[in-house]
Structures are given as C-alpha cells and as structure tokens.
Amino acid sequence: MRSTTPIRTAALGLALLAGGLTACTDSSRSSTANADQAPTAAQPAAASSLVLRIGTDDGPETPAGAQITHFAEEVARLSDGSISVHPDWHAAGDGVPHWDQAVARMAARGDLDLAMVPARAWDALGVTSLTALNAPFLVDSDELTAAVVAGDLADDLMSGLEDAGVVGFGLFPEGLRHPFGFGEPLRGPTDYDGELVRSPHSRTTRAVFAALGARVTEADVDTSTQRGAESSYALTPAGVATGNVVFYPKVNSLVVNEDVRTQLSDEQWGTLNEAADRTRDWVLRTLPADNASAEEFCAEGGRIVAATPTDLADLRESTATVTASLRTDPVTAGILGRIEDLKESTTAAEPTTSCGTGGPSDDVTRLNGVYRTNITVKAFRAAGVTSEDRIQENAGAYTISLDDGTWEMAQVYATGPQKGETWHGTGSYTVEDGRLTWYWSHEDGAWTTADVAVQPDGSLRFRNHDDGEGPEFVLMSRVHFHHWRRVGDLP
Template identity: 40%
Template structure:
C-alpha cells in the first residue's frame, strides 16, 4: 500500500529501552568495566516499517556487526516506522528526531536533507545524473567526494557516518506510463518530500505531493493520483498495477546513516571504534549484497507491473525540460563542482547489464 514500504505493517517493541532514551552510557571507559555495568544501547530509527525492506536489511546487518564487534557491549535497537504509520515528511521526521536526541541514530535518505538546510547532497540528487548502481557505488566509495557530500550534515545537528546506495528511482504511472514530457502535464505524483525532487517534477509539468498512505491509496482508487516516484523493489506495496519507464531514472536513492553528536561523544573510545569499523564494514556489505536493478525489475514484472522504454527523443526532451533545475543548481558553486565531478565519473563507468531494467508486457 505504500511505495516506500510493504503492506502488513508491524513495529518492534523495544522492551529493553525506556521511552525517549536514545543512548545509555554510564559505564567506565574500559571494555571490562563496560561489560560489568551492562551494554550501552542506542536506538536507530527509520521510516521503513520492517527488517525486510532494503533499508531494514542494512540496519539489521549493522546491528549484527556492532554486537559482534563489541562482544555485546554496544547494542543497536531498530525503531521501525519511527515517523509514524500515517505520516508526511516521514524522512525529515527521522532526521529531526536524531537531532533532538529522541533517537540516537537514524537512516535518512540523502534527498531529504535539503529541507533541513543541507545543500551538499543536491548534486547527488540532480535529475537524470546518477542513473546506475555502478555510478552510485563509485560516488560513495570516493572518499573525498563522499566526505564533501556529508559535510553539510553538521549544519542539521547530526553527524554523518556513511552513505549507503539503495536503488534507482523511477516514476510509476497508474493510468498511463510517464515516459514523455507531455505525460507529466498537470499530473499529480506522489514523491517523498524533497525540494529538489519536487522542483524536478514541477519542471516536467507535474504536480508533486507528499501525502499520507491512506490519502495516496484513495488517490489511486479515485484516479486523482497519476503516479508515484519510487523504486522497483518498493513497488510491491503499491495499491494498483503500474507502468514504469525502465530507462528513465530520476536519481539513485542513497541513504545516510547519522548519529546524534552528543550520543557519539558519550560513547567510550572502544565503542566509537567499534561503531566506526562496523559502519565501514556495512557499506562494503551493502554494495556487495543488495539486489540488482535487473532483479528488482523482474520481481516488479512478476507481480503484474509493466516496464516500457523511453525513446532517445523522449529522453532528450525530459533532459531539456529539467534544465531550469540545473540553472538553479549552478548558482551553488560547490554543487556545480560536484555535478561536474559526478559527470566525469559517469563517463568512466561502463554500466553492467545487471544495472538495467528490461521491458516487460
């Protein structure tokens, strides 16, 4: 029912944590003393509703890495659907909860931060720029570029730990495919709240909206909602069959893993090292184990979805339509520099077959 998560919502009760406690760390500095005092616990929040979602799988792997690396002295507890079951601005709510220490850590898509005063991810989410997992992987593993992208998070009151690519994003049409610029004209399209994403859809002539799950479902049922911006794997939760253009890729969803600076400072040196090492290992694991675009597209087709291909002329027209967005981005010298660096990386990459979505009837 929800394009960012599955039907069948359930939440994890955190019986070991008191309400509102983001981190507990009263133990001495030594590992042995920490063990005697009991483990340090941190809540990590996400808008995803269960551990089977792409982000949820990554979080559960981090839970395992941290527990193992600390011999149980540092424990992470996921808070699923921390922004609430009927929510708008679900990503931003997670970000604010980490800033306000209602959560110790959080997983927040990079796209969301531009509403929170962070401009350093704008190049990453520029329309039709990052169009493959291979390019996204190269960006997040380029240490200087990744560090620069995360540098703005401090302004939002959080500390960036790592970047985790998830999957390419497309628009899915419920009445017709959103392939040509004309297909977007005055069409209402659900998109997670992001200033840049919304500007992109408006440049194409669409009407972006951030609505609750129930409003989205009602809109699809009464035909007032023409489409949704999402990924193939998340489309299993759509309330009706849809059609996507497999070669129209708006950007790549990249998750940021963040921590409240005070929570991080309260950790012992040993636990900070464990967390840092675990986060590095997590990125390596995610890049090696996440499902491919091809596999996600096949799963989408098997569930009754349809994938079509935009023509070269269609792609050219879409790119031309979003030039006002790039004109605005060019006013930010840092964003413009990052865009040029990403374009250079893109030219050096040969996109593997597993990054491509084939049409299906």
C-alpha cells in the same frame, strides 16, 4: 487490503555505563513513542555498556530495515557485545507528514541517538551537500551509485549534515528510482504536465517534477487522483515502468546525533565507523541490481516500456534548470562536477526496457471486470483473526477492478477510526492454470495466492489460500478472497 499497522519495537535510550560516558535524561529528549516500554537513559543494558537507539520511518522488512539490522549485528560483533544498537521502527509514529524529515529532526534533537534517513530528505532541513545525489538523470546506474557511496565523495556528500545537528558516517544505496505510470506509461514531459505524481517529500525532487509541470504528493498511492509514482521495482505497488528513465537513486544516510558523537570514545566511534563501512560493502554485494529487480517485477505481472531518445532529451532539457540551481551552491557544484567526471569513467549496464508487452494470457483476461465484496468484522473473527488493528483496517465494502493483470481497489472502512473513509490501492496479479497470485506490492512476502474459479453468473470463488506474510494473513486471505460478485465490465 494489507495491514500497514507498523509493529513497534521498544524505544531504547542511550544507556552508558563504561568509560565515564553519561547520557542526558531530560524528558524533552525522550521519544513519546513506546514511552510505556522505554527504559530511561539511566537504566543499564543487561549485557552492553553502551546502548544506542536508532530510528527510521521504515519497518524491519524493508531494505532500510535490513541495512539497520546488519549494521547492528556488525556493531555487536566488532565490539564483542559492549555496544548494542536497538532499532525504533516507524520512529516518528503513524500519520506524520514528511515522515523522513520527522525522523531526521528526532536525531538532531537527541530524541534518537542514531538514525537512518533517506539522503533526499535532508534538503528540507537546510543540508545542501547531499542534493547532488538527486540531481535529475545524473546518478542513473547501480555502477555509478556504488562508485559514489564507496569512494572519497561520500565524506563530501555528508559534510553538510553537521549544520543540521548530526554527523553522517554511512551512505547505503537502496535502488534506482523510475517513473511508474498508472494506466499509461510516463515517458516524456508531456505525460507529466498538469498531473499529480507520488513522491516522498524533498525540495529537490519537488523541483524536478515541477520542472516537468507536475505536482507531487506523499499521500498513499491513489490511482483515482494520481498519474503515477516515482519508485523502485521492489517497492512500487503497481504501474507501468519506464525502464530507461532513472531520475536518481535512493540512498540512505546513517547519522549520529552530534552530542552523542562527542561523548563516544575514539574506540567506540571507530567501531561504529567500521560497522558502517562493512554494512555498506554488504549492501553493495547483496542489493539486487536494477535489472534483476526488473526481471522479478516482470515475473510478478509488471510491465516495462522504454522512453524514446526524443523523450529522454526532452526530460533532460526540461529539468536542466534544477541542476543549474544546485550548482549555485559552491559545495554542491564541486560534488556535481566530480560525479560527472566519475560517470564518464564508469561502465553501466543497459537498462531493461521491455516486458509484459506481448499481451496478457487468456487466464488473466477472463477475470477482467468489476467486482464487489463486503468483508465484515464478524467474518474475520469467525475465521480466527485476532488482531483488532488488522480487523479494523481490512473490514469494509470493496470495489475491485481487474484489468489484464493490474488490480485497482477501493475500500470504504466499516469500523475503527477511519470508518466511512475510502482507501484506494493498486497492484498486479498473475493467473496460471487457475492459480491466482495477487501482489500487494513487490516487496518480499507481499503476496496472496489462491485457486480462482469463474462462476456461471460471472462472480469469482476462491479456495486453497496461502499468504507470504504468515498464518494470520492466511486466515485474513480466506475472508478477503472468498466470493467476489461481478457488477460490470471495465469502463
């Protein structure tokens, strides 16, 4: 299991020295996260006259994290260092339900100066103008997404944010969202009926899956209870993708608290807007195309299938009521119409609809089975692992199923606040010439690799480890991938 303990940055308030701008220092407007490290708004920044704190639920290694980092760099460059943007990763804290909405509310209250929030999240706070981005099967290509966020439509999409207490000034794509079926693909409506699907909280997306007969959860992936997930090739941990089904794109919104906005000078506000525009253009230049992400997903053991024309027609028919409901809002209706017109004039690439269908290699199938291993606190410490959080999160009794390139794992925590609870995970793996590559997810660096050998009793032994997340994770992988005892065949 990977460490998901977020690494926090120090929370930074709005520190304003030049231009007569004064930040509020009321304790009700300061974040409780990292309070012991956070300078108050009255504390000056060493080299900047304006310091803005931007919050997100994501970490620095994510696509949204990269967008924030680039935006901060653009602001510093355009302002000659007079404005600094400091990220607050996982700003709302751990274990918070509806995490995206929690960050959005922090920005609206003024606990954050700026925020990066997925556009889909705002409908739960009463913002309707952005819901057109999540109308089912409307914005279904990279090309159309780019045309929407870079054109005149962007301002109209963000126009409703002021009702939530923030001002929007940037929309950044993060990728198209496909269905990923656990076990079997999710093709047509009957595959969803009565099932539980993982999807981050949003009223619109909840309505989409309800129209297909499914319930949604924002809980961690659990293949024992969930039928699949709505995700992207780069972020999904596992599952069989349906390549020609695109629900909608994920688009991140960049917002500023409305009170902070009124205190900014015209020059400062202009700098932030230009930095946002340049960041959007950078995202559009560098974000991997959906087909490129699909190719990498396939190379990492993923499998992609296609929905039939009948499946696609049935999906659209089943969810037509969602789009009809969105049209009852006059602003949304106008935006939907403009996107539909734009779609007619946009040429989109054909989606990837097949890979991994030729069957797994002999190297992969010979590992098929169910295994167990017990990882102790003592073993981690003996290996040189020093992070107590990572030890607590990874020590425990594991049951691992390997099935033609897909792994499923159940861990019973041995220590820490989750002691006795069970974590479920899934992902993919490849084996080539006896070298196992284990993908915890399809994010950059989320892999472990080791030589694997099947023992006479069927157990697995590992050696020569490496890990994409650095030296301490190599130490952890030596403990995790050591000896797995075979306990049976696949059910």
